Amino acid sequence: xxxxxxxxxxxxxxxxxxxxxxxxxxxxxxxxxxxxxxxxxxxxxxxxxxxxxxxxxxxxxxxxxxxxxxxxxxxxxxxxxxxxxxxxxxxxxxxxxxxxxxxxxxxxxxxxxxx
Amino acid sequence: xxxxxxxxxxxxxxxxxxxxxxxxxxxxxxxxxxxxxxxxxxxxxxxxxxxxxxxxxxxxxxxxxxxxxxxxxxxxxxxxxxxxxxxxxxxxxxxxxxxxxxxxxxxxxxxxxxxxxxxxxxxxxxxxxxxxxxxxxxxxxxxxxxxxxxxxxxxxxxxxxxxxxxxxxxxxxxxxxxxxxxxxxxxxxxxxxxxxxxxxxxxxxxxxxxxxxxxxxxxxxxxxxxxxxxxxxxxxxxxxx
Numbered sequence: 001x002x003x004x005x006x007x008x009x010x011x012x013x014x015x016x017x018x019x020x021x022x023x024x025x026x027x028x029x030x031x032x033x034x035x036x037x038x039x040x041x042x043x044x045x046x047x048x049x050x051x052x053x054x055x056x057x058x059x060x061x062x063x064x065x066x067x068x069x070x071x072x073x074x075x076x077x078x079x080x081x082x083x084x085x086x087x088x089x090x091x092x093x094x095x096x097x098x099x100x101x102x103x104x105x106x107x108x109x110x111x112x113x114x115x
Numbered sequence: 116x117x118x119x120x121x122x123x124x125x126x127x128x129x130x131x132x133x134x135x136x137x138x139x140x141x142x143x144x145x146x147x148x149x150x151x152x153x154x155x156x157x158x159x160x161x162x163x164x165x166x167x168x169x170x171x172x173x174x175x176x177x178x179x180x181x182x183x184x185x186x187x188x189x190x191x192x193x194x195x196x197x198x199x200x201x202x203x204x205x206x207x208x209x210x211x212x213x214x215x216x217x218x219x220x221x222x223x224x225x226x227x228x229x230x231x232x233x234x235x236x237x238x239x240x241x242x243x244x245x246x247x248x249x250x251x252x253x254x255x256x257x258x259x260x261x262x263x264x265x266x267x268x269x270x271x272x273x274x275x276x277x278x279x280x281x282x283x284x285x286x287x288x289x290x291x292x293x294x295x296x297x298x299x300x301x302x303x304x305x306x307x308x309x310x311x312x313x314x315x316x317x318x319x320x321x322x323x324x325x326x327x328x329x330x331x332x333x334x335x336x337x338x339x340x341x342x343x344x345x346x347x348x349x350x351x352x353x354x355x356x
Contacts, residue, residue, distance in 0.1 A: 054286070058278030063271050084271075087264075091271035095279070098272075 055095035063088020118292060119220060137218040144205035144218075148198075173201070177342070184346035188353050192346075195235070199228070200342035207288060207334030211327060219337075220288040222281060229281035232345050240352035251355055280344055287337045291330045298323045 011019075067084030071077055123130035124139040155170030163171055177197045181189035203219060210217025218224050240248045252269040253262070298319045305316035 050287075051283070054279050054283050055275070058282060059271055059275035061278050062275045066271070066274075087267050088271055088275075091268045091275060094268060094272050095275060 052096050052099065055099060056092040059092035059095055060085070060088040063091065116293070116296065118216075118296060119289070136216045137221065137224070140206065140209055140216045140218045141202075144202055144209060147205045147209075148201040151201075173197075180343060180346055184343065185350045185353060189346065189349070192239075192349050196342050196345055196349075199232070199345060200338055203228070203284065203341050204335065204338035207338055208331065210288065210292065211330050211334060217288055217292060219284055220292055222285045225281040225285040226277070228284075228341075229277050232280065232348065233277050236345075236348045236352045239349065240355065243353060244355055248355070251351075276348065280341065284337050284341055287333055291326070291333055295323060295326050295330070298326065 063084040064081065067081035067088075070080045070084075074080070121135040121137055123134060124136040125134055128134070129139075151166070151173070152170050155166040158164060158167055160167060174197070177200055178190070178193055181193045181196050183189075185192060206219045207217065209215050210220065237248075240251070252266050252273065254265055254269065257265060301319035302316050302323065305312040305319065
């Protein structure tokens with residue numbers, strides 16, 4: 001052991017073994033932190049913004065279409081559409097929440113907002 | 116916006132059966148995908164050449180996407196995702212060339228693709244889980260009194276995939292091409308307006324050059340996003356929760 005003063009501490013055996021193993025491809029590289037939040041790993045802010053906007057609007061569009069169709073079917077002109085607009089807005093918020101919620105871990109059945 | 120209008124292709128035969136340039140581009144995209152794989156894999160070399168490397172990388176990238184996102188069951192959906200990804204990718208990329216047509220810039224095309232994807236996902240889920248599939252719309256750990264409110268919201272959230280998936284691809288492709296057309300019009304109008312306007316005209320031309328590069332990025336990214344979301348939906352269908 002030659003620990004001259006001022007020299008950096010040599011890396012421990014575990015660290016050297018780990019780096020050697022990863023160099024040789026024996027260990028899988030550590031998983032990137034990109035998958036931590038739902039489906040948007042490594043997206044640009046513009047991409048996230050566009051994604052959120054589309055999720056919000058699409059639920060509303062589907063809801064309005066269903067409400068309008070049911071209204072025409074049953075002849076209850078504005079009522080069902082108004083109800084479905086509210087439901088569609090809620091569904092849009094749910095979509096956005098699922099986008100940002102952490103993905104449930106594999107294995108035990110955890111259902112807290114993951115799809 | 117003449118670039119988005121449909122015209123019959125292939126002369127009188129095409130006109131009689133309404134075969135438009137969008138259909139022609141779809142055929143071309145399919146043939147290019149087929150050609151990449153067929154011509155690329157023909158040498159069957161141990162050390163692949165350029166085209167064979169491209170074909171192998173394409174195969175392995177999509178296979179990795181399937182197995183990572185869906186799980187080990189993803190292999191059985193790999194042909195579908197591969198076809199979808201390359202159809203959209205070549206459709207987007209062909210649109211960047213002058214005089215070519217971007218068929219993914221029509222909501223009819225993307226909505227048809229999305230209806231097919233969501234229909235297939237629902238079919239797979241019902242096939243695997245049977246009636247249990249409908250428990251997907253029932254959130255767990257929620258009082259029964261809230262069910263009449265939450266179940267419609269879940270159903271709407273499921274159905275909103277139809278719109279979100281199709282509009283994302285359609286809007287991205289159409290917006291890029293509209294921007295190209297707008298800046299192209301700037302170049303011509305400013306270039307013809309007088310000597311002082313040559314500087315902004317040149318600036319618009321430079322913006323257009325940058326936009327073309329950006330379009331290639333968007334074309335690849337949107338095809339990837341479409342395929343990844345298809346995989347995520349298939350994951351939900353296979354594992355249900």
